[in-house]
Amino acid sequence: MEDLIEVKNLTKFYGKIKAVSNISFTVKKGEIFGLIGPNGAGKSTTMRSMLNFIFPTKGKVLIKGLDSKDDYLKIRPLIGYLPGEFSTYDNMTGMQYITHVLSLRGKLDKLSYAKSLAKKFDLDLDRKAKQLSKGNKQKVGIIQAFAHDPEILILDEPTSGLDPLKQQEFGELILKSRDEGKTIFISSHVLPEVEMLCERVAIIKEGRIVAKNTMTELKSMAVNRFEVSFKGEVIEKRFGKSLGIQTISRIGEKYVFDVAGDVNKFIKRISEHKVETFRSLEPDLEEIFLAYYKKGSRK
Amino acid sequence: MMFRSILLKSLWDFRKAALYWTGGIFFLAIYIIFVVSQVPLDQFAAIADAFPKALQQFVGGEGGLDFGSIEGFLNAQIFTILAPIMIIGLAVNSGGKATASEETAKSLDIVLSAPISRDRFIIEKILSMIFKVAFIAVIHWLAYAVSGALFSETIPLEGLFAICLNLFLLGVTFGMIGIMIGTFNGNAAQAVGISAALALLSYLIANIAPLVETLDSTKYFSLFYYYKAGDPLKAGIHAWHWTPFVGCIIIFFITSVFQFRRRNLL
Numbered sequence: 001m002e003d004l005i006e007v008k009n010l011t012k013f014y015g016k017i018k019a020v021s022n023i024s025f026t027v028k029k030g031e032i033f034g035l036i037g038p039n040g041a042g043k044s045t046t047m048r049s050m051l052n053f054i055f056p057t058k059g060k061v062l063i064k065g066l067d068s069k070d071d072y073l074k075i076r077p078l079i080g081y082l083p084g085e086f087s088t089y090d091n092m093t094g095m096q097y098i099t100h101v102l103s104l105r106g107k108l109d110k111l112s113y114a115k116s117l118a119k120k121f122d123l124d125l126d127r128k129a130k131q132l133s134k135g136n137k138q139k140v141g142i143i144q145a146f147a148h149d150p151e152i153l154i155l156d157e158p159t160s161g162l163d164p165l166k167q168q169e170f171g172e173l174i175l176k177s178r179d180e181g182k183t184i185f186i187s188s189h190v191l192p193e194v195e196m197l198c199e200r201v202a203i204i205k206e207g208r209i210v211a212k213n214t215m216t217e218l219k220s221m222a223v224n225r226f227e228v229s230f231k232g233e234v235i236e237k238r239f240g241k242s243l244g245i246q247t248i249s250r251i252g253e254k255y256v257f258d259v260a261g262d263v264n265k266f267i268k269r270i271s272e273h274k275v276e277t278f279r280s281l282e283p284d285l286e287e288i289f290l291a292y293y294k295k296g297s298r299k
Numbered sequence: 300m301m302f303r304s305i306l307l308k309s310l311w312d313f314r315k316a317a318l319y320w321t322g323g324i325f326f327l328a329i330y331i332i333f334v335v336s337q338v339p340l341d342q343f344a345a346i347a348d349a350f351p352k353a354l355q356q357f358v359g360g361e362g363g364l365d366f367g368s369i370e371g372f373l374n375a376q377i378f379t380i381l382a383p384i385m386i387i388g389l390a391v392n393s394g395g396k397a398t399a400s401e402e403t404a405k406s407l408d409i410v411l412s413a414p415i416s417r418d419r420f421i422i423e424k425i426l427s428m429i430f431k432v433a434f435i436a437v438i439h440w441l442a443y444a445v446s447g448a449l450f451s452e453t454i455p456l457e458g459l460f461a462i463c464l465n466l467f468l469l470g471v472t473f474g475m476i477g478i479m480i481g482t483f484n485g486n487a488a489q490a491v492g493i494s495a496a497l498a499l500l501s502y503l504i505a506n507i508a509p510l511v512e513t514l515d516s517t518k519y520f521s522l523f524y525y526y527k528a529g530d531p532l533k534a535g536i537h538a539w540h541w542t543p544f545v546g547c548i549i550i551f552f553i554t555s556v557f558q559f560r561r562r563n564l565l
Contacts, residue, residue, distance in 0.1 A: 014563075051412055053564040073414050081412040087405040091312065103303045104413040144409060 001028040009059035019045040020207040034198035042207040043187040080150035086141030094125035107148040114147035134161040225281040231274040309427035328442035336450035386470035394477030395491030397424035402485040436467035461531035468544035475551035482558040
């Protein structure tokens with residue numbers, strides 16, 4: 001598949017402060033790509049570089065082969081953008097705001113689509129922005145990003161402030177957009193959401209990409225977790241580090257083992273006991289993410 | 300309400316304020332001209348003559364207080380302090396907030412994610428400030444021309460035009476200072492505050508410097524000096540005095556556009 005977004009050795013310094021350092025990744029046409037990391041890791045700097053709000057110190061971003069700095073006016077019609085801190089004009093109603101944004105884009109013919117999105121998200125477009133809750137303002141932000149039917153969506157913390165039902169609606173909208181061939185780039189620190197939606201993710205830490213894989217690959221690289229209950233006495237000493245066991249925790253009668261090494265050795269040793277139940281637990285993105293973050297903090 | 304232009308949206312947002320400004324300026328003009336029509340000017344002149352010369356200059360500008368004529372009266376009551384305060388207040392508020400308040404409020408992100416260049420955005424914001432200032436200057440001209448006619452007071456229309464034109468240039472120049480500062484730091488409160496402080500400083504220099512002989516030449520560094528120099532309300536247009544305004548406006552315009560073009564919008 002064609003690489004629609006190419007981030008090449010992107011580096012940004014603010015004076016002596018490094019925001020992102022030499023990061024590279026690509027987003028393929030028609031995929032949902034997630035950039036995850038805590039606040040201040042460099043997610044927004046990366047996204048804002050794509051829109052030419054921030055100028056890279058080194059490196060570049062190409063969107064459909066166009067340079068984000070030199071060709072930004074050609075790129076912007078292709079993009080729907082939702083900033084991390086979305087803000088509308090307090091004196092405008094949702095409808096006036098969406099109309100204004102679509103007018104600036106020369107896409108007023110898409111107004112009926114915007115209205116249908118508002119209906120989907122249960123948003124009253126006749127209320128002024130100052131009367132809207134944070135969640136409803138965020139819905140206006142989501143609608144303005146999708147309304148002109150862009151080829152690429154760049155969404156910074158898109159579900160911030162949305163209730164769980166609307167988060168689900170949003171997820172459906174993202175998947176539908178993907179099915180229509182749109183390319184979606186999401187930054188978030190809501191990991192279950194990224195895990196549910198994204199096919200590939202990059203983990204950004206202190207301005208550097210520390211992992212970049214498909215969700216399946218990331219999970220396979222993670223520590224294997226097993227939940228085991230035994231009949232009879234268990235000699236915990238026999239489960240040492242030589243088996244690659246990183247941690248053992250006990251919840252009632254059940255033991256949870258995190259195994260980083262050869263799983264066969266571990267299973268052989270387990271089978272020396274009378275096993276009552278044995279379950280392999282799939283690691284979630286949060287654990288993978290924390291593992292990458294803990295790695296760094298030990299250094 | 301469909302605006303493909305940032306300028307039109309900005310002017311549309313100004314519509315209610317424009318109404319209040321018009322009402323306020325007309326009310327003030329009618330009130331002042333009515334008072335002048337009821338009280339013989341020589342009575343005012345006698346009061347003014349009793350003031351020390353320094354105080355007359357401080358209040359009435361370098362030419363002092365001249366209450367013996369309608370032009371002098373309007374100069375002292377309106378065009379030395381009140382009208383400049385109004386127009387500079389509007390200009391620095393509009394200019395200082397032009398880019399900076401949208402940047403602070405983060406509403407700029409969505410506008411600039413549309414196919415709109417930074418140059419277009421800032422130029423439309425500058426034009427919006429200029430139109431608002433022009434509107435206030437025109438309303439001043441209209442208000443005093445109409446009030447003069449209403450109470451049969453002879454106000455020289457050419458002189459009125461000249462002082463209103465200078466008022467416009469004074470406002471636009473300080474508005475441009477506000478815009479320029481906003482493009483440097485993206486902070487609307489600072490942009491408005493600093494440009495208003497510079498306007499006050501300029502006023503003080505123009506009106507205080509002539510009181511002290513050794514400081515007299517510093518008045519040439521004040522835009523307020525050129526605003527009132529040659530007494531435009533009495534003497535009409537002095538095109539030469541527009542030079543500092545036009546020069547400053549061009550420099551601030553170029554600096555603002557260049558700075559906004561190269562700045563990281565965080």
